[in-house]
Amino acid sequence: MHWFLIAIGLAVVAAVLGHRLRRRREQARAYLKGVRSMISDDPDAAIEALSDAARLSSPEAIETYLALGDLFKREGDLPRAIRLHRNMLHRPGLPAGRRAEVERQLADDHRRAGMLDDAAEAYRRLMAAGDVLAAEGLRDVLVDQRRFGEAVEIHRSRCGPDARLLSHLLAARSRELREDDLAAALAVAREAEEADPAGADGLLALSEALSAAGDAPGAAQALERALLAAPEAALLAWPALSDLEPGAAEAALGRALAARPGDPRLLTLRGRWLASAGRAAEALAPLREALARDGDGEVTLALRELLRDSAPPDPAELAGRHDLMVAALMRSAGLLRCTRCGGGAAVRAWRCPRCGAFDAYELPESC
Numbered sequence: 001m002h003w004f005l006i007a008i009g010l011a012v013v014a015a016v017l018g019h020r021l022r023r024r025r026e027q028a029r030a031y032l033k034g035v036r037s038m039i040s041d042d043p044d045a046a047i048e049a050l051s052d053a054a055r056l057s058s059p060e061a062i063e064t065y066l067a068l069g070d071l072f073k074r075e076g077d078l079p080r081a082i083r084l085h086r087n088m089l090h091r092p093g094l095p096a097g098r099r100a101e102v103e104r105q106l107a108d109d110h111r112r113a114g115m116l117d118d119a120a121e122a123y124r125r126l127m128a129a130g131d132v133l134a135a136e137g138l139r140d141v142l143v144d145q146r147r148f149g150e151a152v153e154i155h156r157s158r159c160g161p162d163a164r165l166l167s168h169l170l171a172a173r174s175r176e177l178r179e180d181d182l183a184a185a186l187a188v189a190r191e192a193e194e195a196d197p198a199g200a201d202g203l204l205a206l207s208e209a210l211s212a213a214g215d216a217p218g219a220a221q222a223l224e225r226a227l228l229a230a231p232e233a234a235l236l237a238w239p240a241l242s243d244l245e246p247g248a249a250e251a252a253l254g255r256a257l258a259a260r261p262g263d264p265r266l267l268t269l270r271g272r273w274l275a276s277a278g279r280a281a282e283a284l285a286p287l288r289e290a291l292a293r294d295g296d297g298e299v300t301l302a303l304r305e306l307l308r309d310s311a312p313p314d315p316a317e318l319a320g321r322h323d324l325m326v327a328a329l330m331r332s333a334g335l336l337r338c339t340r341c342g343g344g345a346a347v348r349a350w351r352c353p354r355c356g357a358f359d360a361y362e363l364p365e366s367c
């Protein structure tokens, strides 16, 4: 009787072990199938196969799933990224510790797909549970929604300290306020300057607000500080420059060019300013020089945009304009590349429109 019970016990243990082994084999098989589908470029099969693997909650499957979601996002395939992350959340067996991470990924998919309300709601829920990364996500959605005041608030109260980012947010808020409340716009631009005294975006917002308030010397000084602080972003100084009174603008550009003679971005600004001041014939020389000195392609790209958008030339300037156009088209110039998401852009902006990162652009890839 005793031996009989032991034999039954052993049989049960063997059955349990056998079942576990089968489960692990199934799990490994599903996982492998998913990986093979990924490699063989069949993403839908990969999503299906990995769904099986994730049900069995192996950590490898979760990691592979998340990596696959990243891949979809990088390639701009947001519907698949959303389907994948939703699948993950609906599968039983996703460990509680990983749940917030997947929800954050799904919120990010929604943000990039332009489903901003869904993204904001998910981020708020996660943030309420103390998730700092979700607070950053919510801040980025608020910027997308152009709710800059709220974005500043969330950044200050919930995110890690980042003075440069804060100055960008305050600069955007200041520009938003300028139409309706100039005094508030000025105060916020001062806050941006205080947050990051070498932040060119904040200094330019300050220059624009000072121009609107009629303080031409202050506006010119803030503009010059911005040009010194971030020479690579000089083309973004155009709104502040064009707001200045003509005398102040010409003097400010002259001083900036004296500090960096031959700088192609500053020469582009000078040419553009001369053209907008009705001095198109004088504009050709600095623009030609800017093109000749363009070391990284950004000025070439900017000039193509400029020439495309500019008014038709007077008959006397036709030849000069034609030569400039041909020169700008003949030069090779790669797109600016976002260092975070790899998105390309022909024109520099403070923020990558694809992923929302600030100060994201390296210099163009081809020279």
Ligand SMILES: [Zn+2]
Pocket: 338, 339, 340, 341, 342, 343, 352, 353, 354, 355, 356, 357, 360
């Ligand atoms: Zn980007």
